[in-house]
Amino acid sequence: MAYGHKAFKVIGIALAAVTVVATGAILVYRDDNLHTEERLIAKAYNAGFSEKRAEVDGATINYAEGPNNGPALLLIHGQGMEWEDYARALPELAKRYHVFAIDCFGHGESAHDPALYSCAVNGNKLIAFARQVIDGNYVISGHSSGGVLAAYMASNDREHVSACMLEDPPLFRITPEEAQEGAGTFAWHDGYIIAHSFLHQNEVSAYPAWYASHSYLFGLFGGLQKMLAQQTATFCAEHPHEHVTNAWVPRAWTRGMYFMDDWDPRFGDSFYDGSWMAGIDQEGMLKQIECPVIFLKAKTNYGKDEVLYAATTDEDAKRVQQTIPRCETIEIESGHDIHSEHPDAFVNAINRVAGQ
DSSP, X not given: OHHHHXXXXXXXXXXXXXXXXXXXXXXXXXXXXXXXXXXXXXXXXXXXXXXXXXXXXXEEEEEEEOOOOSSXXXXXXXXXXXXXGGTTTHHHHTTTSEEEEEOOXXXXXXXXXXXXXXXXXXXXXXXXXXXXXXXXXXXXEEETHHHHHHHHHHHHOTTTEEEEEEESOOTTSXXXXXXXXXXXXXXXXXXXXXXXXXXXXXXXXXXXXXXXXXXXXXXXXXXXXXXXXXXXXHHHHHSTTSOOOOSXXXXXXXXXXXTXXXXXXXXXXXXXXXXXXXXXXXXXXXXXXXXXXXXXXXXXXXXXXXXXXXXXXXHHHHHHXXXXXXXXXXXXXXXXXXXXXXXXXXXXXXXXXXXX
């Protein structure tokens, strides 16, 4: 009997310990999903960044500026993001550069005006921003659609752009015709179509809620999409104009929605209707870049439905490499957001192209 009592006691202690560990793991998981982004952003501010605004030819450009520790570096985020998307890499970059990370038009606190939603208009305004705020030579790095803007600026401000990094831009896969070729790109299915459909309905006012219920990505999770859509709709109703988080869904799944409350779907629609690339000859633009360029490419992947899970195909990447006069391609095993998933590789690539 004594042995049995001791055994039950040991089992009870073990179960209690397992419960404590499991509860702790759940709390850590929940906390990570809710607060990781804000902690990363806080680290950027602690590294000396401050948020500012500039009026450039009548348009507001919101940006973060870091301490003056080296050559100027202009960072241009991808679609649906904000300057804070670079938060994981900013403290390290601030050690060697004078960083300027901007909000593109239609994003964050920069101007939300469809008249600004084209590569040429946005790019020219950013060139004017660089001359007004940076006032000298600068290195430039752009991610995704921001990479297309970086290429435009390197091509059209050759006097001042000393080096350029193109982080997984959809070059030669960006117009509606290119994005729909074959089974289409992930960006077409999970971005442009959804933005366009949102603008042609009047039942849902919060874009993140519309996105969650129509997302191609979430559709891959089967029955979970309905749950995610309901949770997102509830969050948007209870926390209007706040960054979207979800305590119980892995952050990697929902991170793309985090800044959607500050994003103008009309920006996405300019990619759907092709007006974003109006008047742009991609090949001609790339041929005019004179500075050294690194094309930092995420490895090409396809879904089971043959949708392109990458910004470009391998053939597109070869074309980029062959078209830019002084280009080095670095391929990395990563998702699209290389600067967030592999910040060390991202920083090293910038140092390489900048000669730092």
